[in-house]
Amino acid sequence: AAGVIQSPRHLIKEKRETATLKCYPIPRHDTVYWYQQGPGQDPQFLISFYEKMQSDKGSIPDRFSAQQFSDYHSELNMSSLELGDSALYFCASSWTGANYGYTFGSGTRLTVV
Amino acid sequence: QQQVKQSPQSLIVQKGGISIINCAYENTAFDYFPWYQQFPGKGPALLIAIRPDVSEKKEGRFTISFNKSAKQFSLHIMDSQPGDSATYFCAASLTGTASKLTFGTGTRLQVTL
Numbered sequence: 001a002a003g004v005i006q007s008p009r010h011l012i013k014e015k016r017e018t019a020t021l022k023c024y025p026i027p028r029h030d031t032v033y034w035y036q037q038g039p040g041q042d043p044q045f046l047i048s049f050y051e052k053m054q055s056d057k058g059s060i061p062d063r064f065s066a067q068q069f070s071d072y073h074s075e076l077n078m079s080s081l082e083l084g085d086s087a088l089y090f091c092a093s094s095w096t097g098a099n100y101g102y103t104f105g106s107g108t109r110l111t112v113v
Numbered sequence: 114q115q116q117v118k119q120s121p122q123s124l125i126v127q128k129g130g131i132s133i134i135n136c137a138y139e140n141t142a143f144d145y146f147p148w149y150q151q152f153p154g155k156g157p158a159l160l161i162a163i164r165p166d167v168s169e170k171k172e173g174r175f176t177i178s179f180n181k182s183a184k185q186f187s188l189h190i191m192d193s194q195p196g197d198s199a200t201y202f203c204a205a206s207l208t209g210t211a212s213k214l215t216f217g218t219g220t221r222l223q224v225t226l
Contacts, residue, residue: 004156033213042202042216043157056213090156101147102214104156 002026004093004105012111013081021076021108025093031055032074033102034066037088049074050096081112116140117205119217126224132190134220136203141184143205147214148177148188151200160201161188193224 005024013019025032031050035043045058049068060066063081068074078085088109092102118137126132138146147162163170163177163186170177176189190197203217 040219042219043214045213045215048213058213088154092156101159101162104149104158106156107154109154 004091004103006089006091006105006108008108009106010109010111012113014113015081015083017081017112019078019081019110021078021089021091021110023074023076023091023093023105025072025074025091026095026103029072029093029095029103031094031096032068032072033092033094034060034074034076035090035092035104037090037107039087043090046076078110081110083112086110086112115218116215117203117217119203119220121220122218123221124223126190126193126222128193128195128224128226130193130224132193132197132222132224133187134201134203134222135185135187136217137183137185138205139184140205140207140215142207143215144208145206145212146177146179146186147204147206148175149202149204149216151202151219157202190222193222195224195226198222198224 007022033048034046037043046060048055052068066076088107090107092104094102148160149157150160151157161172161175165181174191179186201220204214206212206214
């Protein structure tokens, strides 16, 4: 079965640089979520999109922005990167009809040096 | 403020033993309570989930017990195996379109031979 695809798997950036993370949800899933997971921490909700519209916003810094495109893939853009942005970034998708049961991608490990 | 509290932080269980992880929540509007299993470098994977109209749900070796009045739920892993060694997160969410998951702080389970 198709899963949530995230790219790249690993990314190394310098401070103050910009990073773009991509997420391709499971086909027919209409909702995409982004989570940030620091080392040894639980995933923290950043932002979600339902049918290409922003649905909810969590503790996402103003330096970050995201969007969902017409083909339902989503991108998380991170600017002016800081050392503290180093984390695993997960995308998840779900289908409203099923209401429950996120599927997470394997994540992008961002390292800011 | 941690809306979903999880304990213990780490757990060591012998092979064949029972692993028990507990969670407590504060928001009485939560109505979906999943457990996720996460291996290092991987995304969280849905293990089992329960809704508050059910007090217990069993799937194979995994059982969720739910106590609505106490606002607590727990995961029992019977006949624990070394392959179960992972980090387990409880979570909670509301019903509705694009509802975000609020995670507990995680339990690192190690099953020894």
